[in-house]
Amino acid sequence: MKPNFTKVEEAFFQETNAKEISTRIPYITTESFPKLGLLSALSFLEWVSDNPKGVVSLPTGKTAQYFLNFTHLLLENWNNKKGKDLLEKYGLAGLKKPELNELTFVQMGEFFPIDPKQHNSLYHIAVQQYIAELGLNKEKALLINSEEIELAEGKHFTEIFPDYKIDLTLRYREAKTHLEQLQQESIFKVDNWCTAYEDKIREKGGIGFFLGGIGPDGHIAFNTRGSDHFSTTRLTKTNFETQAITAADLGGIEVSRNRLVITIGLGTLGYNPNNKAIIYAAGEAIADVIKNSLEFEQSVNYPATSLQKLKNARFYLTEGAAVKLEDSVDCYYNCGPWNHQKTERAVMELCQKINKFGPKLELEDLKADKYCSMIPDLNENTVQSVIDSILVKLKKGMEKETNQVFYHTGPHHDDIMLGIMPTTNRQSRDASNELHFSVLTSGFTAVTNTFLYDLLIDTKDLLNHNKIEMVNFPDFFKDGYKYKWDKDIYHYLDNIAAQDAEEKRRGVCHRLIRALVSIWKINTQDELRETIYEILTILKNSYDGGKNPSKVQRLKGMIREFEEELVWAHYGIMVKNVHHLRLGFYSGESNYEKDVLPILEDFRKYKPTVISLAMDPQGSGPDTHYKVLQAIAKAVDAWNKEEDLSNLRIVGYRNVWFKYNPWDVEVIVPVSLNSLATLDKSFTECYITQVNASFPSYQLDGKFSALTQQVWFEQHKQIQLLLGKNFFYQNESPLLRATHGAIYHRELSVEQFLEESFKLEKAMAGIL
Incomplete structure (x- = not known):
C-alpha cells in the first residue's frame, strides 16, 4: 500500500529505498536527524500555504531545533536561489511564501506549576520560539501560563503548593486541613481551566496541524502509556520514563518526579478528523516504540496508535528509528547484495524467534524461516559458519594486549566505564601498556x-x-x-x-x-x-534546572573530573594520565582551536596506538556524542597527514544510550561476574554525584552501572543462545566459564573510521 502523500512527502519518499508501506500509519524515513527537521519544516509550510488561518500545535523540546532552523532558513530564503532550489527539489516550486501571523498556536503541554519566566518553562520556550522568533500572533495563541490560572482565594501557586507538590487524591477524598482545602479547591479550578482550554481548541475546529516527538514509553505530548484515546486537556501525573526524560530540564529526577503537567489529550488530537498529526523520531533507541506504535492495533499501551483513526497522520523517522519495522527488516535483507553479516543476523534472530540454541537448529528450521531461507547456498554447515564467525570475534575480545598506548575517550564522564571498562581493566594489568583516559566535555550539567x-x-x-x-x-x-x-x-x-x-x-x-x-x-x-x-x-536563589554562572x-x-580520576585510580592510573579537555562546543564556543586542536595535541604528545570513542549512529543523541565523534575524526585526519597511522586502531563502543548487535561488530569481549561486581562497586564509590541518579536513564530507575550490567547480561544471552550454554560453563577457558556478560565493539583502521565518520557528517550537514 502506498499512502496519499503530499508533494513534499512524495519527494522525500522517492529518496528512500521503500517501495510500499505496510504499517497502520504511513511513515517516511530520512538518513539523518537534520533532514528530519527539513522534512518537518517543508511539510509545515506546505500545510500553512493551504491553511493560512489554521490551528497548529508545534514542539517546544530540544529535538525541535532542526525543525525551527529549517523553517527560519526557508522563510528567509524563499525568494532567492537557495530557497527556490530547495522548494523545487521537494515539490513546492512556485509556491507563494506563507504568512504565519494568522495561525492559531496551541501549546500542547506544560509543567505545573512553574514560573513562566523560567527558561525551562514550556510557555517561555513557546513564546520565544514561535511568537518572538517565528512571528506567530500571541493574541491568537492558546498558551498555558501557570501565573494566569486562577487558584483558590486568588492566591499564587507558591502559596497553595509551597513545595510544588500536588496531591491529586484530593479530587476524591476529604481535605483534612485548611491548606488541603485550598489545594482541593485549586485543583478543581485547574480542572475547570483545562476544560475551558479544551473548549477553546474545539471552538476553533480542533488542531489542524500537529508536530511532536514521541517519548520512550510512546507518550505524545504528555499522554503517557495508559492514556485514554479519547482524553482531553487535563492536569495529570507522568510516569517514570517521562520523568527521566524531563529530569535534565527540571534539574533532576527529584524535581520531575513530583511535578505534574497540563497536557492536551489524545482526544484533543483526534477531534479534527483532518488533523495533519505528525510524529517525528530519531535514533535506534526509540525503534521498539516506533514498531509498537506503527504495527500494533489501537491500544492504550501505545498512545500513538490513537492516531490510526486520522487519515492524515504520519510518522517522520530517521532510518535508525525505523530499523525494527518489518518494512525496514525486509529492505535490509532484500536491498543490496547478500553478505555474511546478513547471514549472522538471520541465524541469530531465528534462534531468538523460535527460542532454540544454535547447535540444535536444523536445516528445516532455516528453510522455514522467511529470512534464513534467503541465505545463498543454504546447507547443513550454515549455522556452524555463523558460530565460527562469532567465535573469531570472541577470540579477538580475549587477546592479551601488550606494548600499546591506549587513548580512551568519552564524551561525558562515565561513558568509558559504561562502554568498555572490563577491557580497560585487562589492559591496565600489563605494565608494558600505557593508558590514558580523556573526557572531552566538562559535564557540569550532571x-x-x-x-x-x-x-x-x-x-x-x-x-x-x-x-x-x-x-x-x-x-x-x-x-x-x-x-x-x-x-x-x-x-x-x-x-x-x-x-x-x-x-x-x-x-x-x-x-x-x-x-x-x-x-x-x-x-x-x-x-x-x-x-x-x-x-x-x-x-x-536559583531555580531547579536554571543556568548557573x-x-x-x-x-x-x-x-x-575528580570522580573520573577516582575511577581510574582504582586500577593504578595516575591523575596525570586522566585528561580533561573541556571542548569549547559544550559551553557554546565551538571552533577548530577549542574543539579539535586539544585532541590533536594529545595525539602528538602521547602517540597512541589505539584510540577508543563512543560511536553513536545518525547524530541523534545524546548530541554531545556526535559532536565529540566529529572532533576526534578531524583530529585523527589532521594527525594522519603528519604521521604514518597505518597501524593505528580505532575502537568504537556504545553504552546504555545505543547498543550494537553481534553482527555489527568485529570484537566481542566476555565479561565475568567479577568484572560486573567491579563495575558496580567503583561506580557507586566514585561517581558520587550519580549514585542517587538525579539524571537516570528512562530504561531503569536506578544507577547507570545497574543498567549497564543489564545490557551486558542481555548481550551475553544473545551469544549464549547461538553458542549454547554448554559452550560457556564447560569451556576450557576459566574466563569463558566465568562469563555472564558481553561487550560488543568495533575495531577499524584509520581509513575505515574516517570514511564512516565523514559519511555521517555529510549526511548530517549535506542537505542544502
Missing part, C-alpha cells in the same frame, strides 16, 4: 544545585572546625593548591578501603577547595569563606 550546595556546607563546616589542614600551609593560596592532586585521590581511595564515609567526604572537600582557589583566584582563608557564602547564595558551571565540572 551535578545538581542541591549536591553542590550540600558539599559547600560540609566544606564550610570542616573549615570552621580546622579539619582542612592544607589551607594553613603558607604557600597554599599562592601555588600550593596546584600540587598533590593525586593526594586527594589517594586519601579518598584509602578511606574506601577503611570504609570511612566521613573521611571520604573530607577528601571530596579537599578537592573542592583546590577547585575554588583555582577558579576564583582566592588568596586567603577569609576570601575562601566569602566565596563559599557567595556561591551558596547564588544556589539558594560560568564559574559555578566550571566548579561543577571539576567535581565530575
